Amino acid sequence: MSKPEILLETGTNEFEILEFFINEETIDNKEIGGNYFGMNVAKVVEVIESPNLESKNYSVNPCFLGTIPLRDVVLPVIDLSIWLGMDRVKHRYENIIVTQFSNSIQGFLVSGVVEIQRLNWNELIPPGNFIRSMDTKSIIGMVDKGDHFIQLLDLEHIVSDLNPESIEELWKTEVKADQNYKTLVVEDSPTIRKMLEKNLKKSNFQVNMTNNGAEAEKYLENLKAQAKAENKTATDFLDIVICDIEMPLVDGFTLTKKIKEDTELQDLPVILYSSIITNELRHKGESVGADFQVSKPDMNQMAEMAIKLIEGQ
Missing domain, CATH: 2.40.50.180 (CheA-289, Domain 4)
Incomplete structure (x- = not known):
């Protein structure tokens, strides 16, 4: 088969x-x-x-x-x-x-x-x-x-x-942001969440975590309400969204599409990642407006690319 x-x-x-x-x-x-x-x-x-x-x-x-x-x-x-x-x-x-x-x-x-x-x-x-x-x-x-x-x-x-050593080695990064950027990480796997949080914090990111796309939607709606109440924008409270593609309830493509179609959120950069980014997946990510896509073997690029997207490089 x-x-x-x-x-x-x-x-x-x-x-x-x-x-x-x-x-x-x-x-x-x-x-x-x-x-x-x-x-x-x-x-x-x-x-x-x-x-x-x-x-x-x-x-x-x-x-x-x-x-x-x-x-x-x-x-x-x-x-x-x-x-x-x-x-x-x-x-x-x-x-x-x-x-x-x-x-x-x-x-x-x-x-x-x-x-x-x-x-x-x-x-x-x-x-x-x-x-x-x-x-x-x-x-x-x-x-x-x-x-x-x-x-x-x-x-x-x-x-x-x-084989934990091989994964830790794969995700090593030495990049550090000049200022403390705020990121929302959307990931259902406890293992990947833990590793992402560790590496992003090392790179001077403030990390907020949700377990799936549905939780992320609620988080972003609360963020919009807070921004409106304080007469600010969502980007005053959040700099970037880093999101797995495959998740329960709402997947990464669907979440990205909703972010990019929302006038209050569409300026937020979104990074999508998956175990393997095939040409088909890359095309799908581009069609919903993802700013960058990376496969898990290349997650050592995550912090560096997030900084570049936030700073408009």
Whole structure:
């Protein structure tokens, strides 16, 4: 199964996921299904049959199953069930979902694949008390399909947790603004939020955070009300918006479009970022008025570009 062409209209708040499942074993050795998960199709390269890998006793992390050759690539494989704390029932025919994002390629072992689902971001329920606390950092949110729930995974968190040094090195920046600029960061992943906040503060930014586009909309509406009450403009309170593209409730494209169509906010520079900025995504970002777009492997450019946009360079 190869990755299909993604054809989604910009600003419609739609996205596509690959739905898959993990069969779990109970204490009394009974097999149960119903553990459905999803990952963004934009990060999926293909789905292949698993060569029946076993966890290596000498592995630093029990999730790591070793590597397999995939054409001209040596593919590291992660057992997703171990990461999620599940006791997977092993079958002869299982799948590896090959993914590529944040300058890395890896495979995730799962029980099987269901289908590609086209969804609206407002269908994604942010994680809350209904998800086990041990899983909340790995789960972006849930989708209610009526007869079952799909849990959407935060793949960046999983990979960065397995290899934190490489991510920290990737995002290093030595840039520092001459004055304290105010930024709104819109990001649903706790891992990425933490790293962005750390790097921007180091570069002399005052950082305000929201978890998704819907929260950002409320934040900006409150900002407009404050500006009106004090006879000021929104840009007196905020210098730039830095926003993930893929988020629950309201995505980055939709949020950017609303900002640029709002006469009180349209002068705010907006930086969009994603795991991979393809030509298609770049075109979509330009069509909604994004001032700059960057992929997560190049996030070390974030502070420098934000300063340039604010200062009109």
